[in-house]
Amino acid sequence: MTSTSLLNTSRISRPGLVFFHTSPAHIATFNRLRDELAPGLAVGHIVREDLLCAVRKAGTVSIAVELKLEEALNEAVRAGATRIVCTCSTLGGVAERADVPGAHVMRIDRPMGEQAAWIGGRIAVCAALPETIGPTLSLVEDEIAKTGRFTTVQARVFDGVWEDFREGRLRDYHEGIAARLRDVAMTADVVVLAQASMAPAAEICGDVGVPVLSSPVTGFKAAIADMTPVVLSA
Template structure:
């Protein structure tokens, strides 16, 4: 097995398979889907799913690269990879994107629709910015009203709600004489909103494709 993914929403498997098929049609991938882990982590904290997440990681120990596509659980997955016996790299889906966003420092707009995802994204941004020697915290945008649309299975309405919120914030900033260097959509589920923001005037960064590209590079180097 070359690449594996751990998801907390079933729709992500098809999304990542499509990206993988476009970039490396012959590459094999495995998917584990555990939506209850996100629900429990939101209710009781990420540490409450430590043991079960570790077991999931261990089930894919032969993967050359393993991606956790849940922003809320990504940091925990990275910390457990070695102890779970995964032979390859374990990384969170938003890490490659956040490394790119962090270069913009305070010029970045960080967007999330869950408070747990926003907290995780801000911590990762700070880590990546420090590693790059960049100062300044990003501006943040919480799209909490959009998340119930995703939970209801209306991905199109969710993407539109995220895009509308981003556009409103960018327009407000421009009215104040400010401009963002980039917009970073912190959750993989938000990626479809990027197509609705193509005319925004600032790059909209998403995590899925960048994460797959890194996973492929790691698997080929293994």
């Protein structure tokens, strides 16, 4: 998907809360969270798969990608968005730094990073894409600096699982991650799942003896913390 279009999944013509994704798979996840945590809240979605593809091809976030992301965010504002949540951890930091007058832009994983920093100890940051590790490590280290706590951070990339996600084999994707989490947890005090798509793996692996943090729920709660849900008539 290379054009920016706002998918409105509410009955409000101009939703104020918009989620920016790099995969359409996340739309159902965040609609479900909306229904559970804030029924009636107007929510919209933008999907730009092309931006993550460009990052993967180049191996880094180029200036061209930064500009396209900023343009997409501002287009969302023109469509009525007042709060935009970037659910892509690879682009989250870029989204936060973008010049987007008229809207508050946040990354979905910042509350998770803050939580991991306060738990402290040995933090294991896990990702299915190598391009995501750097941005998530920077986020966690930024939050650690705010706490002044002593921690160690290790990075783990789970090779071979991303193709399952790309091909829509979500069960295989999550089971592959869950199998690796059990090993990671043996040398960690807290495990961070860098990508929102990894979240269901935490439920599959069960109790591994340490907290396994994911971003969708905590990020959604932070996004709506000071918003008043609009109650819609049936």
